[in-house]
Amino acid sequence: MDLRNKVLEIHHRLCRAYGCPVSYFHALDPLSELVSSLLSHRTRNADSGAAFKALRARFPDWAEVAGAPVAAVEAAIVRCTWPEQKAPRIQSILRAIEAERGTLSLDFLADMTVEQARTWLERLPGIGPKTSAAVLSFSTLRRPALPVDSHHHRVAIRTGLIPAALAVGPSHRVLAAQLPADWDAQQIYDNHEVLMLHGQRCCFHRSPACGRCPLLDLCPFGQQRQGPHPVAAAVPQAEAPA
Numbered sequence: 001m002d003l004r005n006k007v008l009e010i011h012h013r014l015c016r017a018y019g020c021p022v023s024y025f026h027a028l029d030p031l032s033e034l035v036s037s038l039l040s041h042r043t044r045n046a047d048s049g050a051a052f053k054a055l056r057a058r059f060p061d062w063a064e065v066a067g068a069p070v071a072a073v074e075a076a077i078v079r080c081t082w083p084e085q086k087a088p089r090i091q092s093i094l095r096a097i098e099a100e101r102g103t104l105s106l107d108f109l110a111d112m113t114v115e116q117a118r119t120w121l122e123r124l125p126g127i128g129p130k131t132s133a134a135v136l137s138f139s140t141l142r143r144p145a146l147p148v149d150s151h152h153h154r155v156a157i158r159t160g161l162i163p164a165a166l167a168v169g170p171s172h173r174v175l176a177a178q179l180p181a182d183w184d185a186q187q188i189y190d191n192h193e194v195l196m197l198h199g200q201r202c203c204f205h206r207s208p209a210c211g212r213c214p215l216l217d218l219c220p221f222g223q224q225r226q227g228p229h230p231v232a233a234a235v236p237q238a239e240a241p242a
């Protein structure tokens, strides 16, 4: 099977396992989604969600966050990891957006192509390809941009979609280029979500559950671990919380 067909086969099998279309979990404006993404880095969803809510409750708008004492922002987001680093980073990004655009909004990104919008976002301090794609895909912009998190990246390496030496950052453009050019935002979002879910629920970092994986016959890593196996029909189960 060539790479293009393999990408599609993996997508369709995982869509059958996890259910596509996957519901969007946010309906935030793009600036709010950007802040939410920054808070979520290396943080459990429940904790980053609580930090985001606390920040919104403490400050009536993003201008107030930008101008507040950094200690007050840090206190509001204490539920997320590294609030002492995230508070000044969020403030510096908000100030950079206001300095460049004259207003605190990212709604103008809707008028750019996906490539232009990602380039604009990635010029901001501390914004990489995962965050730029998340802002465009997860926010109300609903644009066809592919984020790659560590789970998605691990599954892509093990199934042979990308080489093991390709880091998460540069893998964004390689994995996006493998998807059909006419896929819409929902299909691109689904691709990210099902690969991420597969990494969370079956292709664990340690001890992947290859014996019940629907991708085993497509996966060199899994076959090396336990030999060729017919396609498993079972839907993967959730990994117990750490």
Ligand code: SF4
Binding pocket: 155, 158, 159, 202, 203, 204, 208, 209, 210, 211, 213, 214, 215, 216, 219, 221, 222, 223
């Ligand atoms: S066969 Fe194993 S290593 Fe390959 S994708 Fe499935 S769980 Fe991951």
